Amino acid sequence: MTDELKRTKELARKYETAFNSSYDPMFITDKHGYTLKLNKAYTRVTGITEEELIGKHMQDLIQEGIISDSISLNVLKKKERLTMVQSINGKELLVTGNPIFDENGDILFVVTNLRDVSTLNNLKEELNQTKALANHYLQELEHYHKQQQVIMHEGIIANSDNMVAAIDMAQKIANVNSTVLLLGETGVGKEVIANLIQKLSSRSTKPFIKVNCAAIPKDLLESELFGYEKGAFTGADDKGRPGLFEQAHGGTIFLDEIGEMPLPLQVKLLRVLQEFEVTRIGGGPTIKIDVRVISATNKDLESLVKQGEFREDLYYRLNIIPIKIPPLRERQEDIPLLAHYFLQKVNQKYNLHKQLTDDAFFTMKSYSWPGNIREMQNLIERLVVTAENDFIDSNHFPFTNQPSSECQASRKTMKEILHDIERDMILKAMVKYKTTRKAAKFLGISQSTLVKKMQRLGI
Structure with missing residues (x-):
């Protein structure tokens, strides 16, 4: 065997490897459309072996239903590179x-390479799902940031x-558009939530x-809310006047201190909430309105209903979505x-640099904090503008040196009082949060510190 022949065979072996x-699957046809060669990947993907394909004409394979069309025959006809989707042995490639x-x-020759479209379709579907999920998270993140900006703008900290x-x-x-009823003590921030x-x-x-509703005189509240026609009463505007419900058309009306509304006026308010239409004082046509109603109260409306001071049907109409806003004493984590x-x-x-x-x-x-957040806000402003130095400590607070009658009666020492306060706070935290880890987080101390305190206090 000559050296040239050896080199040729070695090169052919390398090409074969x-x-x-x-x-990727590959096969080769000659210039007449007969199959000359296919690689192992072709059999792996299509399930067709060399024995089934080698030496066969592409047109015969189409007639036998093995392939749906022949890229090789199309290339031979047009004499250029072509790409198409083809079904081979029932698989889309x-x-x-x-x-x-x-x-x-x-x-x-015509050299053909194949790519499994089903795999590509799966990858495409996975990519689309990933993109959709990413867009969903992005929208949620943008919405979250938007809400956080509004919350901080409104001064809500929780x-x-x-x-x-x-x-x-x-x-x-x-x-x-459901009606909302905000419940909570004076100063908890009901208007801020609205x-x-x-x-x-x-x-x-x-x-x-x-x-x-508590700030407007009762004899003027009806005309303020529902308006009046000209000449409806002495002193009325000659042109009449739209009420606040009409002015809120398309938007929202916030009825604060709703528990102070007189009973006769509650009947008219109930009609507005049922029919979403108002009639001005002095008659005239009914006026359709599109208004979302948010109301708020620091009173126990259920008790007022039982006492006959608040209409039961109006209470249920207002109480579609109740939101209870906790008092500051129940929000200890939020106080600092x-x-x-x-x-x-x-x-x-005031361009100052005071610190707590x-x-x-x-x-x-x-x-x-019986006056809740409003009390804290006012107190801190007072302390900041009156404190002589930049550090505000416990001695500046008006309630630190005013022991309660209970403390005076018991005549306990400071150590005993602090012991009772500490024990009471830990007990309440454990009742609420059940575990020492959660209770410690609520109290602002480490879990190990809490366990030691509980042992020392006999809890």
Whole structure:
């Protein structure tokens, strides 16, 4: 065997190895359309063996139903590279035929490579799902940031579970038109939550009318809410006047202190909520309105219903979505955050640099705050503008040196009082959170510290 022949065989062996090493299926036809060669990947993907394919003409394979069409025959006809989707042995494949020319420009072979379209389709579907999921998360993130900006703008700060739950509910129902009833003590921030609902709603660019039912004289409240026709009563405007419900058309009306509304007026309000139409004082046609109603009260409306001071049917009409806003004493985790927020605002307002010490925060967390957030806000402003130095500690607070009658009666020492307070706080935390880990987080101490305190206090 000559050296030239050996080199030729070695080269052919290398080409054979490379041909069979390709992950993509490949086969070769001659210039007449007869199959000359196929690699192992072709059999792996299509299930067709060399014995079934070698030496056969492409047209015969089409007639036998093995292939749906022949890329090789199309390439031979058009004398150029072509790509098409082809069914081979029942499997959908993307095939590309490449013509190999001799020195005279005539086709010697057609080399075809295949790609499993089903795999590509699966990858495409997975990619589309990934993109959709990414877009979904992006939208949620943008929505979250949008809500957070509104919350911070509105001055709502919450870390406690009960306040976070109230805010979550407000966000959840913002875009529906259901009537909302905000419940909570004076100063807890009912109007702030109403503002949040309006800001996040589809009515955010529409009118937002706020009415304090307790601040308007009872004999004027009806005309303020529902308006009047000209000449309806002495002193009435000659042109008449639309009421606040009409002015809120398309938007939202916030009825604060709804528990103070007189009984006769409750009947008319109930009709408005049922029919969404108003009639001005002095007659005239009924006027259709599109208004979302948010009401608020610091009273126990159920008790007022039982006492006959509030209409039961109106209560149920207002109470479609109740949101309970917890008092500050039940939001201990939020007290330092709120105090810091108000401190920053006052410092910025008066160009000051006052700070609250650690014992100041402890004092605030130990106080019951009967006036809630409004009381804290006013107190911090007073302390900031009256404190002589930049550090505000427990001695500056008006309630630190005013022991309760209970403490005076018991004549306990400071150590005993602190012992009782500490024990009471730990017991309440354990009852609420069940585990030492959660209770420790609520109390602002480590779990090991809490366990040691419980052992020392005999809990």
